[in-house]
Amino acid sequence: MIPAAFEYRRAASVDEAVALLAEGGEDAKLLAGGHSLLPLMKLRLARPSLLVDIDRAAGMRHIDERDGTLAIGALARHQDLATSDLLRARCPLLAHAASLVGDPQVRHRGTAGGSVAHADPASDLCAVLRCLDARMVVQGPAGRRTVAAADFFVGFLESALGADEVLVEILVPVPAAGHGWSYQKFTRRAIDWAIVGVAAVVEPSPEGIARAAVGLVNMGPTPLRAAAVEAALRGAPRTAVAAAAASAPEGTEPAADIHADAEFRAQLATVLTRRALEEALSRC
Ligand SMILES: Cc1cc2nc3c(=O)[nH]c(=O)nc-3n(C[C@H](O)[C@H](O)[C@H](O)COP(=O)(O)OP(=O)(O)OC[C@H]3O[C@@H](n4cnc5c(N)ncnc54)[C@H](O)[C@@H]3O)c2cc1C
The missing domain is CATH 3.30.465.10 (Uridine Diphospho-n-acetylenolpyruvylglucosamine Reductase; domain 3)
Structure with a gap:
């Protein structure tokens, strides 16, 4: 749990950080809060030769x-x-x-x-x-x-x-005035990472839903949008939510790990998408 040796430099500005990265080459890494990089370094899964600390760089915390x-x-x-x-x-x-x-x-x-x-x-x-x-x-x-x-x-x-x-x-x-929103995070304990998470923004129309955007956490190698759900809800009545949510796993590649298998993640995506859309609509 001890990182490999590295050089440490502190950058006072973005310009200085860019210059130090150029100096350090491919093996240089920026250090911000250190809460993802330092654990990787302690496990020696990351071994940067130079750490450029930007934590106190000016003009980046607005x-x-x-x-x-x-x-x-x-x-x-x-x-x-x-x-x-x-x-x-x-x-x-x-x-x-x-x-x-x-x-x-x-x-x-x-x-x-x-x-x-x-x-x-x-x-x-x-x-x-x-x-x-x-x-x-x-x-x-x-x-x-x-x-x-x-x-x-x-x-x-x-x-x-x-x-x-x-x-x-x-x-x-800035999301449209009158929008509804929700974030559903499924974890075993409150402080954990999401096993699956769903973010939703809904723009209402007099007939129901004008537009919905749905983001998926941990349903593939990158953060994803639930494109099939969004397409099903464009111009749809509010009653379309449950059927649309069923297509949340479409196009995803959820991993299997110690917390959940892929099938469970797909089921979670469906359930959390429905809950997120219902909560978002309740806020419109
Ligand atoms: C115990 C624990 C629990 C956590 N739980 C959650 C959770 O529930 N949900 C969640 O979303 N996250 C969670 N995190 C991660 C947390 O959100 C981290 O803050 C975040 O992932 C990394 O931010 P950082 O500032 O610490 O980045 P660092 O660790 O400093 O850097 C991470 C990476 O980003 C690069 N980097 C940093 N800043 C920049 C920049 N400005 N430009 C270019 N590259 C940059 C670094 O070089 C490094 O490769 C958890 C972390 C820990 C340790």
Whole structure:
């Protein structure tokens, strides 16, 4: 449980972090809250030769709104999201999901950016951000670029981030006025990772449902959208929810592990999707 030797540098800004990553090459890694990277290093599953600590880098811990878009600095802690008055008012799904991450210590140390960059399909925030059509702003030696969440998560613990890039902020379009939302997280104990989780946003219409977005946690190697459910609910009456939820496992590849087999996860996805949609509709 002792990491391999590494060099340690602290970056005071995003620019400095990018420069240090370039200096360190392929084996350099950013360190934010350390709650995913350090356990991997202790198990020697990660052996970076250089750690670039961005924990105190300036200008990366904001949560604000610009022209209908919420901007969340990569260093914002889960606790910052959970207790943000702005998020609670404008995007309660995000604040609520952050409040369910791990335990108080994890929420006070772990960062939104670290969660996203780590790209764990079991992460609460990654699937919620997929559901919310978030975009990731990343900075590398060539400048900044923006990557849609749909393109950001490319494989198990694998993102579109280059080895020389820093995730700077996460942009989330403010959900439509009058929307309903829900996050259903199935765990054995309150502080655990999700065995399966479902995030839902519903936009109502006078006839029923105008549009629904559904994000799935731990139903494949990346955070997923339940595309079949969303298609079934476009312009549908509220009574269509249970039948639509039954298609939640379509297109997923749930893993089998010590917590659940694939069949149980598929069943959970169906049940949690129905519950999430019903709760979201009750909030419209
Ligand atoms: C006991 C425990 C329970 C947990 N439970 C949950 C849970 O229930 N739900 C959940 O979603 N998560 C859970 N987590 C994970 C937690 O959310 C972590 O905070 C998160 O996964 C990583 O954030 P971090 O800031 O600690 O990142 P770090 O560990 O510092 O970094 C993680 C990875 O991201 C990279 N990275 C970090 N920041 C950036 C950046 N700005 N740009 C580019 N790359 C970056 C690092 O190089 C590293 O590869 C748990 C963790 C622990 C230890």
